[in-house]
Every structure is written in C-alpha cells, then in structure tokens.
Amino acid sequence: MINGKIIKGIGGFYYVETAEAVYECKARGNFRKMNLSPLVGDNVDFSVNENAENRIEAILPRKNSLVRPPIANLEQLFIVSSIVDPAINTFIIDRLIAIAEYKNIEPIIVITKIDMDDSYKQYESIYKAAGFKTIVCSNLDMRGIDEVKSLLKGKISAFTGNTGVGKSSLLNSIDDKLTLKTGTTSKKLGRGKHTTRHSELFQVCGGYVADTPGFSSLDFEKCERILKDDLFDCFREFEPYFGQCKFSTCSHTSEKGCAVCNAVENGKIPKSRHDSYVQMYNDVKDIKEWEIKR
Secondary structure, three states: OEEEEEEEEEOOEEEEEOOOOEEEEEEOOHHHHOOOOOOEOOEEEEEOOOOOOEEEEEEOOOOOEEOOOOEEOOOEEEEEEEOOOOOOOHHHHHHHHHHHHHOOOEEEEEEEOHHHOOOHHHHHHHHHHOOOEEEEOEOOOOEOHHHHHHHHOOOEEEEEOOOOOOHHHHHHHHOOOOOOOOOOEOOOOOOEOOOOOOEEEEEEOOEEEEEOOOOOHHHHHHHOOOOHHHHHHHOHHHHHHOOOOOOOOOOOOOOOOOHHHHHHHOOOOOHHHHHHHHHHHHHHOOOOHHHOOO
8 A cells, every 4th residue: 555645636537646656546436435535635545556547545634625626635725816807805805714714724815916006005904914924926026926935835735716816827937837827817707717627736845736726706605604603713803802792692793892893993903804704694694504515
C-alpha cells in the first residue's frame, strides 16, 4: 500500500502524487456504499497493479471538506474580488469569509485591479480592521504578488470569488509555469466565463494551490449554508460582544439592547459587515438543521 495526495480528479480518474511519481487511479466501489467520494486534496492509501487499474483503497481523515468545489483539507482560502469589472461586492466577500470561518479555513482577502480605481482603500480598511489579512494586487506593476507568494509556502490554498475577478491571472503572475487560461467578463451579467474545467492542485511556492471550476457565490449559496445559530461565530469582530446583549435570545439583527448593533452604531463594527450578517441570517432563519444535507 502506498500513501499519496490526490492532486487532480477528472472523468472518474484520480491522479495521486507521491514523492516519487504521480499515479492514475480509480476509486474502490465500496466508497459509494459508504456515501464517500475521493476529493482533490485528500490523503489516500492506494495499491499499484501492473496488469489492472491502480485503486484508491482508503481515504485518510480530513481536516475539512467543501461540496462545491469538491476539495478537502484546505488550510487557506484566498477570497479574490476585483475593484471593477466586475465591481466589488461586500456581501459576496462576507459570505465567503463566513463559510471559511465555519469550515476552519483561514480567509485571506485579495483585491485586484487596483490600478483601475483607487476606491479599493476603503474596502482594504474594512477587512484589515475586522482582523483579516488583506492584500491589494495589480498585475501591471505586480504589487501584492510577492506577499501572496509568501503565504503559500507549506499550505494547501484555494482561490475563490466570482469569475472574472482575476483568479487565473493572479495565479499566472504568482508562477509563470502555470498555463491557466484567462477569461473575459460579461458586461451584461458582471460575471466572467468559466475557463477552468476540472479540479487540480498545483505545486506553487512550496505549497499547493487549487484551481477549480464553478467556485462562485451562487454555488456556495446552494451547497454551503450556515445555520442561524452558527452564524454569529463566523463574524470574528462580533466575538468581543458575546454574552453582552440584553436578551439571551438576541439574533443580533435589530433588537434593542443588542451589543453588536450598538457597536455598529458606534462605528466599532463596519455597517457593511453587519448588513451582510443580517442578510445571511434572514436567508437561513427558517431553515432547520435536518433540512440541510451535510
């Protein structure tokens, strides 16, 4: 039995990397009975068969996993948003941050295309004040690229955001050996055309970087919902106000005596962050745990 990491999955085949080579494998049929599928990022045990297909025999315990995109054991999530074309959307950023926090993945904010509009500074300030590593990038003068590179070493990372925000361009700037295709943004929809067709891990700057299709806010909305009782813990700047509300049943949306709402009014919590919390809370407030498939 050999141990390795799945670095690519396409068409029912999984490519498992070891220190010596990359092996093409199929998954054992009994995984279906266990309602379990191998994911890119999984550490696995597999067997090599000279006269038959190599087989993944066991999936080792995961630190975390996402449904869409299908990936496991992420340590960092770089949330990429362009300042223009498409315009920045703080609700999308905040929802992705909340999902990362819920999954115990460190969120890192990356704002691209800053050479096209200097309004990025207000958003940089919001997320730095909330306690998030925030990097501003420009492909014209390579600003911010070295900072991103330094954070990749020894980690499994993914880059997410709506298409068209510059994920593939950013990855190409980080490592010119990558040949990811870049897409254009639809003016009508404000979204880019998908250019990445399968999930894959690349060795970059001493770590692994995932590039995956369909990693958009809409996919997360469908597949990675957070129950209302868990949402408070996904906004780290709310933490100092835990237990300080007048009512123990406070939803932290609009109640009198809410310590979080008071902090928003006093400028201690950015209004845009609280607005995102309220919208996310209202989206899931009537959903029960049994209604969400985990």
